[in-house]
Amino acid sequence: MNTLQKQDPQIYNLIKAEEKRQKEVLEMIPSENFASSAVIEAVGSVLMNKYSEGYPGARYYQGNQVADQVEMLAIERAKKLFGVAHVNVQPYSGSPANAVIYMATLKPGDKIMGLSLSYGGHLTHGFAGTFSGTIFKGIQYEFGKKGILDYDELEKLAVKEKPQIIVASTTAYPRTIDFAKFGKIADKVGAYLLADISHITGLILAGVHPNPVPYAHIIMTTTHKTLRGPRGAMIMVTNKGVKKDPELPKKIDRWIIPGMQGGPHDNTTAAIAVALKEATTASFKKTQVQTVKNAKALAKELLHFNFDLVTGGTDNHLLLIDLRNKKVNGRIAAFALETAGIIGNKNSVPNDTMPPLYASGFRLGTPAITTRGMKEKEMKKIASWMNRVVDQVEGMLLPADDKEKRKILMKEYREKIKINKEIRKIAKEVKELCAKYPVPGIK
Numbered sequence: 462m463n464t465l466q467k468q469d470p471q472i473y474n475l476i477k478a479e480e481k482r483q484k485e486v487l488e489m490i491p492s493e494n495f496a497s498s499a500v501i502e503a504v505g506s507v508l509m510n511k512y513s514e515g516y517p518g519a520r521y522y523q524g525n526q527v528a529d530q531v532e533m534l535a536i537e538r539a540k541k542l543f544g545v546a547h548v549n550v551q552p553y554s555g556s557p558a559n560a561v562i563y564m565a566t567l568k569p570g571d572k573i574m575g576l577s578l579s580y581g582g583h584l585t586h587g588f589a590g591t592f593s594g595t596i597f598k599g600i601q602y603e604f605g606k607k608g609i610l611d612y613d614e615l616e617k618l619a620v621k622e623k624p625q626i627i628v629a630s631t632t633a634y635p636r637t638i639d640f641a642k643f644g645k646i647a648d649k650v651g652a653y654l655l656a657d658i659s660h661i662t663g664l665i666l667a668g669v670h671p672n673p674v675p676y677a678h679i680i681m682t683t684t685h686k687t688l689r690g691p692r693g694a695m696i697m698v699t700n701k702g703v704k705k706d707p708e709l710p711k712k713i714d715r716w717i718i719p720g721m722q723g724g725p726h727d728n729t730t731a732a733i734a735v736a737l738k739e740a741t742t743a744s745f746k747k748t749q750v751q752t753v754k755n756a757k758a759l760a761k762e763l764l765h766f767n768f769d770l771v772t773g774g775t776d777n778h779l780l781l782i783d784l785r786n787k788k789v790n791g792r793i794a795a796f797a798l799e800t801a802g803i804i805g806n807k808n809s810v811p812n813d814t815m816p817p818l819y820a821s822g823f824r825l826g827t828p829a830i831t832t833r834g835m836k837e838k839e840m841k842k843i844a845s846w847m848n849r850v851v852d853q854v855e856g857m858l859l860p861a862d863d864k865e866k867r868k869i870l871m872k873e874y875r876e877k878i879k880i881n882k883e884i885r886k887i888a889k890e891v892k893e894l895c896a897k898y899p900v901p902g903i904k
């Protein structure tokens with residue numbers, strides 16, 4: 462019998478339940494993916510027992526001969542793969558990594574220019590109410606008149622506000638980011654350009670999204686999204702970054718430890734190294750190419766069913782649907798789709814009048830289902846299922862400002878969705894499809 466099963470059946474059973482859930486549904490949250498068995502093995506290794514505060518060759522504790530080699534390997538692989546001057550693989554995750562970057566480059570009160578949350582930015586890009594918008598001043602940009610990023614408008618804003626750092630990054634933007642244009646704007650106003658490529662790292666490595674390395678000073682990526690590694694992050698300083706400030710690599714390292722963190726998670730570092738090795742393979746590239754093809758195929762089918770896609774389509778791995786024409790709230794649609802086995806997330810859309818928890822949009826992406834091996838044919842099926850589900854919940858809207866009424870309606874809608882026969886039927890069909898596509902890392 463498995464040791465965990467014997468020692469802690471409660472946790473064992475919960476893990477098994479999650480394995481079953483992941484196998485039986487379509488995981489379409491664009492920031493999620495399935496790590497390989499090799500990555501999972503490294504995360505679950507004895508490296509997690511070690512304390513390695515410091516850096517290879519300069520640790521605060523003894524006994525780090527192996528940890529040093531693991532970290533050096535991860536750094537070397539990342540430097541080679543991305544072609545950057547300096548890499549730090551120790552950030553615990555993307556949010557602390559961005560905090561480290563700001564601390565290394567800004568003074569309190571300096572300006573961070575980032576994409577507004579409701580237009581697809583991340584909380585750590587200067588949003589009010591987070592550390593990034595409290596210690597620093599967030600200058601939030603939005604889309605231009607054409608409903609996409611307008612680089613002339615961005616330039617005007619940068620010239621007016623003179624931010625110390627510009628963040629080129631999105632979490633819900635279905636179009637490519639023009640890093641060359643961002644680079645020019647940053648250079649014009651003397652700002653650092655941070656490319657937070659967390660969502661699109663895999664696409665960049667496969668050459669299906671423009672690469673920020675020639676234009677950005679600093680690059681941050683989480684390692685668990687399209688890269689398919691463990692939960693973690695890396696901060697990279699480019700040659701351009703070193704040219705702007707030769708001390709930048711040292712400042713980043715210093716703000717990781719002692720500035721922000723204690724001991725690195727050596728097991729995660731090892732798993733990052735494994736993911737970086739996997740990212741050099743032909744099959745990794747093929748999957749990333751297919752991820753984009755699948756997103757485009759899904760967009761085409763959804764448009765056919767009169768779904769309103771923000772920006773009209775996609776160039777990358779994700780889609781953002783504005784559900785207002787379908788007369789259903791995003792949170793309700795997300796619940797109905799989840800009941801049918803299609804897992805995405807409610808998301809604010811441009812000019813959303815609903816609060817974020819009851820946003821009017823639905824975000825979904827193709828990285829995880831592509832990792833399972835699904836292709837255009839399956840995207841067609843998924844779009845059709847989504848259309849059938851959304852049809853069932855048409856009219857389920859929520860008021861923007863009446864909390865009590867919202868609560869009552871939410872309960873009523875959820876009960877209706879749970880017993881909806883058509884949605885249950887779709888869930889069965891989804892499960893049947895999923896059974897044909899094994900999940901890497903799950904037996």
Ligand SMILES: Cc1ncc(COP(=O)(O)O)c(C=O)c1O
Nearest residue numbers: 554555556583631632657659683
């Ligand atoms: C662009 C971007 N930056 C930063 C983060 C934060 O990463 P984490 O959730 O690992 O803190 C995310 C996570 O969704 C992200 O999408």
